[in-house]
Amino acid sequence: AQSVTQPDIHITVSEGASLELRCNYSYGATPYLFWYVQSPGQGLQLLLKYFSGDTLVQGIKGFEAEFKRSQSSFNLRKPSVHWSDAAEYFCAVASSNTGNQFYFGTGTSLTVIP
Amino acid sequence: EPEVTQTPSHQVTQMGQEVILRCVPISNHLYFYWYRQILGQKVEFLVSFYNNEISEKSEIFDDQFSVERPDGSNFTLKIRSTKLEDSAMYFCASSEEAQAKYFGPGTRLTVL
Numbered sequence: 001a002q003s004v005t006q007p008d009i010h011i012t013v014s015e016g017a018s019l020e021l022r023c024n025y026s027y028g029a030t031p032y033l034f035w036y037v038q039s040p041g042q043g044l045q046l047l048l049k050y051f052s053g054d055t056l057v058q059g060i061k062g063f064e065a066e067f068k069r070s071q072s073s074f075n076l077r078k079p080s081v082h083w084s085d086a087a088e089y090f091c092a093v094a095s096s097n098t099g100n101q102f103y104f105g106t107g108t109s110l111t112v113i114p
Numbered sequence: 115e116p117e118v119t120q121t122p123s124h125q126v127t128q129m130g131q132e133v134i135l136r137c138v139p140i141s142n143h144l145y146f147y148w149y150r151q152i153l154g155q156k157v158e159f160l161v162s163f164y165n166n167e168i169s170e171k172s173e174i175f176d177d178q179f180s181v182e183r184p185d186g187s188n189f190t191l192k193i194r195s196t197k198l199e200d201s202a203m204y205f206c207a208s209s210e211e212a213q214a215k216y217f218g219p220g221t222r223l224t225v226l
Contacts, residue, residue: 036217043118043205043219044157090157101170102149102215104157 002027004093006105013081014113021076021108023091032094033074034102035065039087047089050074061085086112116140118218120206126224127196135191135221137206146189147207147215148181150174157205163189196225 003026013019025031032051036044048059055067065076074091091105119138127133139146148160161171163181178194189208193200203222207215 034215041219043120044207044217046216092157101159101162101172102157103159106156 002031002093002095002101002103004091004103004105006089006091006108008108009106010109010111012111012113015083016080019076019078019081019085019110021089021091021110023074023076023105024072025074025091025093026072027093027095029095033065033067034092034094035059035063035074035076036090036092037061037087038090038107044090047076081110081112083112083114086110118206118208118216120204120218120221122221123219124222124224126226129198129225130195133193133196133223135193135204135206135223137189137191137208137218138187139189139206139208140210140216141187143208143210143216145169145209145211145215146181146183147209148191149205149207149217150202151205151220152199152202160191160204193223196223198225201225 005024007022034049035047037047038044047063048057050057050067058064063078065074067074088107088109090107092102094102121136146163149157151157159172161175162169180192182190201224203220205220206218209215
């Protein structure tokens with residue numbers, strides 16, 4: 001069965017510091033991987049996605065993620081965090097067959113301190 | 115940038131009542147979805163809709179749920195007889211292709 005694990009429930013970083021949010025997935029075939037961000041009271045905004053090709057993908061707002069098949073990971077990174085990045089971040093995986101169902105992780109809440 | 119919109123933003127209803135949650139997907143998208151997020155839990159898939167019919171649904175999507183695309187722009191989720199455990203944030207999503215989904219801001223449903 002497909003599943004997504006985000007080991008960190010809550011992360012606090014200082015503004016300007018680098019950030020890495022972890023995501024591990026379980027899926028037999030090649031997965032389609034996504035990162036979404038949810039600000040309070042807002043919907044889920046797509047940050048970036050990986051389907052195939054270059055394993056380092058660039059997204060919006062200066063985020064990037066690297067697909068590592070050997071580690072079944074798709075960690076999200078940002079070199080310098082801004083206060084406006086404080087939000088909930090969700091990793092998701094979709095099957096490459098139908099793509100209808102997304103499996104979300106439980107999310108990582110990011111707090112940014114001045 | 116085009117976006118998915120949802121109304122209302124918050125719906126309060128009594129247990130046993132029917133509710134209809136409305137969504138306007140992005141105009142050129144062909145795939146439509148409903149997801150829900152119970153407070154403090156994961157976002158869960160409910161149903162996908164393509165070519166005017168349900169293409170896939172989860173175990174959560176039982177007979178009390180239905181979806182409809184009544185016209186060329188709206189996509190609705192109806193819950194016939196709400197239960198307390200239906201209280202959640204309901205997200206509509208749409209996509210041009212099957213894998214890249216754009217989500218709306220959600221409707222918070224509170225069942226009393």
